[in-house]
Amino acid sequence: MKGKPVVEPVYMTATYKFDRSDDLIDVVQNRSGYIYSRWDNPSVRAVESELADLEGYAFALGFGSGMAAITTAIMANIKAGDRVVATQEVYGGTYELLNDVLPTFNVDTALINCYDLDRLFAEIDKGLTLLYLETPTNPLLRVVDIKPLADAAHAKGAIVLLDATFASPVNQHPVDLGVDVVIHSATKYLGGHHDVTAGFICADDPWFKKIWNLRKVLGGVMDPMSAFMTLRGMRTLELRIQKHNENAMQVARFLEAQVKIKSVHYPGLASHPDHEIAVRQMSGFGGMLSFEVDGDFDQTKTFMDCLKKIKLATSLGGVTSLANQPITNTHVALSPENRAKAGVSESLVRLSVGIENVEVLIQDLEQALEVV
Numbered sequence: 001m002k003g004k005p006v007v008e009p010v011y012m013t014a015t016y017k018f019d020r021s022d023d024l025i026d027v028v029q030n031r032s033g034y035i036y037s038r039w040d041n042p043s044v045r046a047v048e049s050e051l052a053d054l055e056g057y058a059f060a061l062g063f064g065s066g067m068a069a070i071t072t073a074i075m076a077n078i079k080a081g082d083r084v085v086a087t088q089e090v091y092g093g094t095y096e097l098l099n100d101v102l103p104t105f106n107v108d109t110a111l112i113n114c115y116d117l118d119r120l121f122a123e124i125d126k127g128l129t130l131l132y133l134e135t136p137t138n139p140l141l142r143v144v145d146i147k148p149l150a151d152a153a154h155a156k157g158a159i160v161l162l163d164a165t166f167a168s169p170v171n172q173h174p175v176d177l178g179v180d181v182v183i184h185s186a187t188k189y190l191g192g193h194h195d196v197t198a199g200f201i202c203a204d205d206p207w208f209k210k211i212w213n214l215r216k217v218l219g220g221v222m223d224p225m226s227a228f229m230t231l232r233g234m235r236t237l238e239l240r241i242q243k244h245n246e247n248a249m250q251v252a253r254f255l256e257a258q259v260k261i262k263s264v265h266y267p268g269l270a271s272h273p274d275h276e277i278a279v280r281q282m283s284g285f286g287g288m289l290s291f292e293v294d295g296d297f298d299q300t301k302t303f304m305d306c307l308k309k310i311k312l313a314t315s316l317g318g319v320t321s322l323a324n325q326p327i328t329n330t331h332v333a334l335s336p337e338n339r340a341k342a343g344v345s346e347s348l349v350r351l352s353v354g355i356e357n358v359e360v361l362i363q364d365l366e367q368a369l370e371v372v
Contacts, residue, residue, distance in 0.1 A: 043224040062222030066185025069199030082129035087114040089137035134163040143274035150178030170241040188317025244287030297346035306368040316352035
């Protein structure tokens, strides 16, 4: 064939044929080709290669969801008797894994507020196998100063994992900050259109091989169509992120000026407690923000119900703006005490700012605030 397709084909195949047994053996031993799509698939490898190049790591691995990426990456690097230190402000599913699941496998976990640096460094100093970070955090957009924590963990011989979903590869470059394994929920900014469920890790050896081996065993692999759709979404990632950044900044400034809003959490605002870290560590502040309505749960719920252009939905990172009350979905698994520790109040709203006309979004928020 003299011409080659501009768009990567979708390889909808579960298995692969061989002309010679020696070729099959070579693939099994060296990953020199394809034998079974739970191991590798050409469509999946294409998007893995694209993301690895973007993040600056040697390899990437695709998964069926962000949680599949998180659980596999963590489980591949711990065993019974090990110790994990993590920031308290992590995604709800991650919190359940660390707080509820890992202790049943005799893994000690210490969850510390991301802003309590003295306690974080103290816990790292006690010794650890794995440090798990997430920044910016969900839902208060706290920004963790990655490098000093990574350096401290490495000094103790630990591996450092970072969930960088909120930042995207455009706004943050973890490979320069000492992170060993970067995790993304591709359901969010990488896919970017609310139509794919997928996840990734990016890493160099030996971390990559360990995670690949466990992915093969656990089976949480990305399917070819999700790979194709994620790769298509990534073609516009930088353009979309630039628009997310611009829109979110304008929305944050609007909300900060409203008398019916108690507080706005967005790292691009000078009022944000981690603004200086964000300026130093990020090239853009992202499309995520949260804010507290000056009202109780029912008033906040009424505000949510009055939104017209902004959709009431969970998830984030797509072209369409979405809003939710974390207390009703993303953080519902947390006890009232742990929600209070995480700063998740009954009047907190998380807003994923899309790439629509920003004036339309501001008008929508304005009219909904009138009912409060």
